[in-house]
Each structure stands twice: as structure tokens, then as C-alpha cells.
Amino acid sequence: MNTVDYCTEFVEQIALKNPNETEFIQAVSEVSENILPFIEDHPKYKKFKILERIAEPERVIQFRVTWVDDAGVVQINKGYRVQMNSAIGPYKGGLRFHPTVNLSILKFLAFEQVFKNSLTTLPMGGGKGGSDFDPKGKSDMEIMRFCQAFMTELSKHIGSDTDVPAGDIGVGSREIGYLFGQYRKLRNEFTGVLTGKGLEFGGSLIRPEATGYGLLYFVECMLNENTDTLVDKIVAISGSGNVAQYAAEKAIELGGKVVTLSDSSGYIYDSEGFSKDKLKVIFKIKNENYERISKYIDNFPNAEFYPNEKPWNVPCDIALPCATQNELDIQDAITLHHNGCKLVAEGANMPTTPDAVHYFLANDILYGPGKATNAGGVATSGLEMSQNSIRQNWSREKVDSYLKDIMIKIHDQCKTYGSEPHQRNVNYYKGANIAGFVKVADAMLAQGV
Ligand SMILES: NC(=O)C1=CN([C@@H]2O[C@H](COP(=O)(O)OP(=O)(O)OC[C@H]3O[C@@H](n4cnc5c(N)ncnc54)[C@H](O)[C@@H]3O)[C@@H](O)[C@H]2O)C=CC1
Numbered sequence: 001m002n003t004v005d006y007c008t009e010f011v012e013q014i015a016l017k018n019p020n021e022t023e024f025i026q027a028v029s030e031v032s033e034n035i036l037p038f039i040e041d042h043p044k045y046k047k048f049k050i051l052e053r054i055a056e057p058e059r060v061i062q063f064r065v066t067w068v069d070d071a072g073v074v075q076i077n078k079g080y081r082v083q084m085n086s087a088i089g090p091y092k093g094g095l096r097f098h099p100t101v102n103l104s105i106l107k108f109l110a111f112e113q114v115f116k117n118s119l120t121t122l123p124m125g126g127g128k129g130g131s132d133f134d135p136k137g138k139s140d141m142e143i144m145r146f147c148q149a150f151m152t153e154l155s156k157h158i159g160s161d162t163d164v165p166a167g168d169i170g171v172g173s174r175e176i177g178y179l180f181g182q183y184r185k186l187r188n189e190f191t192g193v194l195t196g197k198g199l200e201f202g203g204s205l206i207r208p209e210a211t212g213y214g215l216l217y218f219v220e221c222m223l224n225e226n227t228d229t230l231v232d233k234i235v236a237i238s239g240s241g242n243v244a245q246y247a248a249e250k251a252i253e254l255g256g257k258v259v260t261l262s263d264s265s266g267y268i269y270d271s272e273g274f275s276k277d278k279l280k281v282i283f284k285i286k287n288e289n290y291e292r293i294s295k296y297i298d299n300f301p302n303a304e305f306y307p308n309e310k311p312w313n314v315p316c317d318i319a320l321p322c323a324t325q326n327e328l329d330i331q332d333a334i335t336l337h338h339n340g341c342k343l344v345a346e347g348a349n350m351p352t353t354p355d356a357v358h359y360f361l362a363n364d365i366l367y368g369p370g371k372a373t374n375a376g377g378v379a380t381s382g383l384e385m386s387q388n389s390i391r392q393n394w395s396r397e398k399v400d401s402y403l404k405d406i407m408i409k410i411h412d413q414c415k416t417y418g419s420e421p422h423q424r425n426v427n428y429y430k431g432a433n434i435a436g437f438v439k440v441a442d443a444m445l446a447q448g449v
């Protein structure tokens with residue numbers, strides 16, 4: 001069978017085995033595009049069906065979450081944990097609370113996480129979980145009761161050496177606190193079973209900032225590779241949650257001019273660029289008041305709000321999608337290109353549709369895939385696990401310097417596997433997929449079928 005037939009058959013099998021799981025099939029297809037030709041050149045991986053095995057979760061746990069809302073009404077949600085691969089370490093990956101959560105989305109996220117965690121150079125397997133619970137409009141007490149009910153079930157399946165969840169969309173430090181409190185009560189043990197914890201109870205400095213900061217450290221590497229820097233670059237960012245906020249903060253610190261942020265209601269455009277003081281207002285709107293991004297205009301009337309639109313039609317040098325999956329499509333890619341965008345790096349997981357990725361690669365736009373560029377978050381979670389294990393708290397400077405070092409190492413791995421003869425740009429898409437695969441694949445080979 002030639003490589004093209006092998007690829008086609010592989011993806012067909014995945015689609016047959018996982019019917020209607022659109023996002024999961026998309027994630028596996030994207031990875032296999034680079035891995036299957038690599039496997040053809042390294043038959044040991046083919047013989048032992050390593051990619052086929054990576055694409056089948058080791059375990060999927062689904063459970064009922066029942067809780068009582070403020071009006072005394074019983075509510076029922078679905079809870080999940082996908083334990084995808086533990087060949088190189090305990091399952092590790094976030095929890096997402098969002099009404100769109102389903103098995104397809106969590107399997108795609110868990111699959112991506114396996115490769116991402118491998119790239120971090122730390123010993124972490126891949127997992128992901130969450131619920132279709134919608135935190136929007138819920139009171140603090142409702143959030144607490146939901147988290148307690150969710151952890152009552154989840155606690156049976158996780159542990160500091162088994163599976164260590166963290167935050168993702170809809171799960172920040174408040175939710176991690178409630179989840180941790182419930183685990184501690186149920187198990188009567190104080191252990192690093194979650195990351196992203198508060199500093200008072202085992203959290204790590206820099207973890208909140210890590211995904212956004214790491215993204216910008218990676219962008220710096222991509223630019224440096226082309227003897228360029230972030231200074232004076234116009235940066236468009238989507239999202240306004242954890243990743244977007246700290247991506248904006250670090251981009252500004254490195255000399256960039258950040259002009260957009262967004263949420264699911266639309267985007268704001270500030271042609272003067274956000275300053276650190278303006279960002280503080282956004283942090284307050286989003287992290288304390290849980291309000292819409294359009295509130296920014298009340299404070300800065302010169303800025304503009306575009307309801308129900310994405311920020312990709314704003315002229316920029318660099319685009320950083322930091323909101324959610326498939327938020328940047330082919331039309332957005334063409335618009336970005338025509339407006340002069342030279343670099344796209346993903347803060348979110350799989351925010352770029354496959355046709356848009358191929359458009360970037362074909363048009364010499366530097367493209368950094370999320371599994372490499374947003375790995376700083378989980379890497380710093382790995383550093384939190386290390387600190388918990390040795391009962392220490394490292395300084396901000398120490399964690400930040402580890403984070404920077406890890407992002408440089410991820411960039412190096414992408415270069416090793418993604419440099420192509422006669423190509424000016426590193427193919428980070430290919431490099432990240434192959435580098436992430438090799439470590440997990442070799443561990444699986446060594447451990448037997
Ligand atoms: N928090 C972390 O450490 C990491 C997060 N990620 C990914 O980054 C992305 C953002 O996550 P966080 O910032 O943690 O979540 P968050 O809950 O703090 O923020 C999510 C942001 O995305 C926006 N958003 C959600 N759905 C949207 C939609 N349909 N259209 C436009 N905006 C939308 C929300 O309004 C919010 O501003 C997700 O793809 C997540 O999987 C990736 C690596 C690590």
C-alpha cells in the first residue's frame with residue numbers, strides 16, 4: 001500500500017470507529033498527515049500499530065453530576081474524563097466547563113494533549129475532561145456546589161501519580177479551589193492532585209500567566225529564527241480569558257502593539273493599542289465582574305466594539321487565536337494574508353481549521369500549532385507537580401526561567417523535525433507532530449503491546 005492509500009485508509013478507519021466525532025476525527029487527521037509518512041520510513045511504529053493505539057483512549061469515564069441550584073431545583077449535567085495515554089507519565093490535562101462540551105471535543109483535546117505534553121520534555125501523559133455545565137450567569141455558590149458534585153465522582157479516577165487535572169475554558173483558579181477542597185475532604189489527603197491551585201495551597205507562581213507567556217516566548221523564537229523581533233509589531237488577539245490576557249500582557253512587554261481582544265459576543269479594537277493599565281481594566285471586567293468585553297468601551301470610548309464578529313479582519317503583523325477550536329477559518333486566513341499578517345501562533349487548542357492551516361503553509365506565513373505554542377501552561381503545571389512532590393515553592397524568576405527554557409526546547413524540537421531542504425521557513429506543523437509522537441511512540445514500543 002502506498003503512503004497516500006495508507007493515510008486514506010487510516011483516516012477512514014478512525015471515522016468509522018468514532019462516528020459523528022467531528023473534532024476528534026479532525027485532530028487525528030491533521031496529526032496523521034505528518035505522522036503516517038514518517039511511519040512509512042520507520043516501520044517499527046507501523047508494525048506495532050503505535051498511531052492506531054494512540055488514537056484510542058486508554059480509558060473514557062463518563063458520569064452523572066447532580067447538584068441543586070439557588071432556587072432549590074435539582075440540576076443534572078454530564079461529566080467526563082478522557083484518559084488518553086499514560087506511556088510517559090500520569091494523565092495530565094485540563095477540565096473544560098462549557099455547554100458545548102461533548103465526547104468528541106474532549107477526545108480531540110486529550111489527543112492533542114498527548115503530543116503537547118510529550119513536547120514539554122516533562123514526564124506527563126495526556127488527558128482531558130469536563131462537563132456540559134454552563135458557568136455563565138451562575139452564582140458563586142452554584143459554581144461551588146457544581147464543582148463539589150463533579151469532584152465527588154471524578155475523585156474515584158484521579159490521583160497525584162495517576163491523573164492530574166487542571167483548568168481550561170470555564171475552569172480557573174476559583175473552580176480549581178473548590179475542586180481541590182472537595183478532593184481533600186473526600187480522600188483525607190493533601191496532595192498535588194490538581195494544578196493551577198492557589199498559592200496558599202500548593203499552587204505555582206507563574207502558572208496563571210504560563211500559557212500566554214509561553215506563547216509569546218515561542219513567537220519570539222519564531223521571529224528570532226528570521227532575525228526579527230516583536231518590537232512595533234501589530235498583534236491581533238482573540239479571546240479575553242486566561243490565555244488571551246497573559247498573551248496580551250507579554251506581547252506588550254516585548255514591544256508589540258496589541259489592538260484586539262474578543263469574547264463570544266464580539267471583539268474590541270483599540271487602534272492606540274492596549275497599555276498595561278488598559279489591560280488591568282480588562283482583567284477586572286473578565287476576572288472579577290464576569291462581564292462582556294464590550295464593557296471596555298464604557299471606560300475607553302475611543303475604542304470600538306464589533307458585535308458578533310471575529311478580529312481577523314483587522315490589519316496586523318501577528319495573529320494569536322486564543323479563544324476556542326475552529327475560530328479561524330479559510331476566509332479569515334485569506335483576509336489576514338491580504339492585510340499583511342506574517343505570523344500566526346495558536347494560544348487556543350486547534351483554533352485554525354485545516355484548510356486555513358494549509359493556506360498559511362502554502363503562503364509562507366509562519367504558523368505555530370497549539371500543541372507547541374501553548375504548551376507553556378501544561379509545562380508549568382508539570383513544574384507545579386515537581387514543587388508539590390518535593391514540598392517546595394519556587395520563586396517567580398525560577399519558574400519563569402524554566403518556562404522560557406522549555407519553550408526554547410520545544411522550538412528546537414520543531415526545528416529538528418520540521419526543517420525542510422529548500423524551505424526558508426521551519427514547518428512547525430510537521431515538526432511539532434513528529435517530535436511529539438516520537439517520545440510517546442518509543443515509550444510504547446519499550447513497554448510492549
Ligand atoms: N488555560 C490554559 O492553561 C490553557 C488553555 N488552552 C486553550 O486556550 C483556549 C482558551 O482557554 P482559557 O483562556 O483557559 O479559557 P477561559 O475560559 O479563561 O477563556 C476563554 C475565552 O474564549 C472566549 N470564547 C469561548 N468560546 C468562544 C467563541 N465561540 N467565540 C469567541 N470567543 C469565545 C471566551 O469568551 C473567553 O474569553 C482554549 O482553547 C483552551 O483549550 C490551551 C493551553 C492551556
Ligand SMILES: O=C(O)CCC(=O)C(=O)O
Nearest residue numbers: 092093094166377378381
Ligand atoms: O495545565 C494543565 O494540565 C492543563 C493544560 C491544558 O489543558 C492544555 O494544555 O490544553
